[in-house]
Amino acid sequence: MKILVTGANRGIGLEFCRQLLAQEFGLQSLVATVRDPSKATELQTLASSSQNRLHIVALDLATDDNARTNAAGLIDRIKASGLSAGPLSFDGIINNAGIYLDEGDSISSFDFDVFRKSFEINTLGAFKVLKALDSTLARGARILQITSLMGSLSDNRSGGSYAYRSSKAALNMMNLCYAQERKDVTSVVIHPGWVQTDMGGRNAQLAPEESVAQMLRVFRNLKPSHSGRFFNYDGSELPW
Numbered sequence: 001m002k003i004l005v006t007g008a009n010r011g012i013g014l015e016f017c018r019q020l021l022a023q024e025f026g027l028q029s030l031v032a033t034v035r036d037p038s039k040a041t042e043l044q045t046l047a048s049s050s051q052n053r054l055h056i057v058a059l060d061l062a063t064d065d066n067a068r069t070n071a072a073g074l075i076d077r078i079k080a081s082g083l084s085a086g087p088l089s090f091d092g093i094i095n096n097a098g099i100y101l102d103e104g105d106s107i108s109s110f111d112f113d114v115f116r117k118s119f120e121i122n123t124l125g126a127f128k129v130l131k132a133l134d135s136t137l138a139r140g141a142r143i144l145q146i147t148s149l150m151g152s153l154s155d156n157r158s159g160g161s162y163a164y165r166s167s168k169a170a171l172n173m174m175n176l177c178y179a180q181e182r183k184d185v186t187s188v189v190i191h192p193g194w195v196q197t198d199m200g201g202r203n204a205q206l207a208p209e210e211s212v213a214q215m216l217r218v219f220r221n222l223k224p225s226h227s228g229r230f231f232n233y234d235g236s237e238l239p240w
């Protein structure tokens, strides 16, 4: 199995890499994308004990903003990482990279640049990766798009965080469009829970280990009938 994880330098993305390498996944290769490989010291340590299975590849979703250039560039960089000399083929993508810049913001503090940037990373960023790798996805490939319950329209009872909420709601819709188009792959949006990372903070309910272990259980059990749906980290379904 060949899997790609974005935003793998820290937090939930790094924990996905740890567990994918440690678990019995039949993992042949793991591509971990980070903004700056030279600073990804924890991943480098993981790579050194991965029996050449972990490949660290540069991907900044904010600067690689031309979809076509990005597609060509990402595939070239993956090949240059030593993953594969022949045609690339992925069995899984975990679109995890994300930003939360407007916690607690209200209409008075609403910042249009923050709104644009949030969409650029959280929504378009995930789709730059999918567009780049669409042709490399094997039949039956599985995709986890890491969204947030904050992107749920029906769960929004406290408002605020206009940019983050909207960017994740748009990600949810785009995933549903993709699931309708690519019937031969299974692509879902999944909320990781409130997780102790730089984004989630120390008071969050879940350790990354717990959140990721449960999300990987969902990943393992994904079936075609799940495609386009919105899951919680524990596998229960969430309201749109």
Ligand SMILES: NC(=O)c1ccc[n+]([C@@H]2O[C@H](COP(=O)([O-])OP(=O)(O)OC[C@H]3O[C@@H](n4cnc5c(N)ncnc54)[C@H](OP(=O)(O)O)[C@@H]3O)[C@@H](O)[C@H]2O)c1
Binding pocket: 006, 007, 008, 009, 010, 011, 012, 013, 034, 035, 036, 059, 060, 061, 062, 063, 096, 097, 098, 099, 100, 121, 146, 147, 148, 149, 191, 192, 193, 194, 195, 196, 197, 198, 199, 200, 201, 204
């Ligand atoms: N933690 C929570 O409670 C929680 C709850 C709901 C949803 N989520 C979602 O879970 C995902 C992971 O969150 P996290 O808690 O692990 O956050 P985190 O600790 O803040 O890590 C975010 C990751 O995204 C990467 N990233 C940020 N901007 C990027 C860019 N321009 N290009 C490429 N990568 C970029 C970061 O790279 P650098 O290390 O280089 O900055 C980092 O690896 C996000 O999509 C988030 O929205 C988290």
